[in-house]
Amino acid sequence: MGRVSAANRVRSRWVIAALLLTATAGAVAQEPESAVFTADVRLVTLPATVKDTRGAPVGDLNRQDFTILEEGEPRDIAVFERRTNRPLSVVLMLDASLSTAIELRYERQSASRFLSGLLGSDSQPADQAAVYSFSSEVEVLQSFTRDRGSLDKALGRVRPQNGTSVYDAVLLASEQLDRRKGRRVIVMITDGGDTTSQVRFADALRAAHDAEVAIYPLIVLPIQSDAGRNRGGEHALITLSENTGGESFIQYGASNLDEAFSEVLRNLRTQYILGFYPQGASLETREHFRKVKVHVKREGAVVLVRSGYFQIPKVPRVEAKTLRRTEGAPVRLRTLPQVKPAPKGASQGEQNEAKRLPPRRRPNGNPRPPIVRPRL
16 A cells, blocks of 8 residues: 555545534534524504594595504505405395394395495495395305495395394305405394304404404494483494494484495495504414504595404304205304303302303313403
8 A cells, every 4th residue: 555645635524624613614504594583474454544533535645644553653555555355345234133134135235236336336346235134143145256236135025024133144244255365244234232142242353353354344323312222232342343443323213224324335335454464463472462553644534444463364253053045044053051040059250150151171171261351
């Protein structure tokens, strides 16, 4: 075997050192990559309507005229659209309780004119509407379509029945709207409060928040008197509209709902779309409602926009037991756990405990997070 010269030994040492340096540099370059944490931060979009001191929609604002506050902290506006052309999906819901029977003919006529304007020449090709009715049950009289004839026929199928399930109707419509792209809206004609829903106000509001639905209640009072008015029901409907970016209307009699419908249509035709990326929300490990406020640089202006969002992915909600696609088929919601009566001779504490509903659970058996109702 030949001898290795001194020059070759030096050359070999340099080669080995270079290889070691290359390996070390590669390890150093890879180390930070393993320490990078990624988070799925979704864009929060806010359809917004701005109204001046006279109540007329304002459509000439620019990006710099808006300020978004998330939990009181300013956020950069990542998306801005003036007079957005995003498609509309509108669920028109008619209260079919017996108390509305006398006004039903006028409601149908005004609703038909509203649908004509909604899907008329100023609409987008993808704009569609559906017709629901609600009493003790919620009925899908016509699923989403642009066909005016089908929608008018659906309005003619509304029949007065017992009960008023407002919250059931809002939850069910929100879950159906959640599957659709673009802007999502519920327009509801009713005479007041809920009497037969199987879900709570908070469930309905949460479903509307999750689906980013704006709610427009048209509250029709039969007579100009406080007698028989359901103030609590009216307040709940107004609260639903204020928290979802809609607007509520109260009037006596349904002989002319056209003005209220026209105002809803103007709101939807003069909408901005604002979008921002949350900060800090992705680090939350519990259910939390994050409040959002939008201000504009226009004296006296009012902004109709939803009050916030839930940053945790959607929890399973109360689902419909059956949802038949046949037009006019009733849609029944799952019955919530029933309260078991306290045994005879139970103490006051045991009686109070018995009145509490057992915690609802996810399909995997784990308790669901409590539904949070934002403070107004």
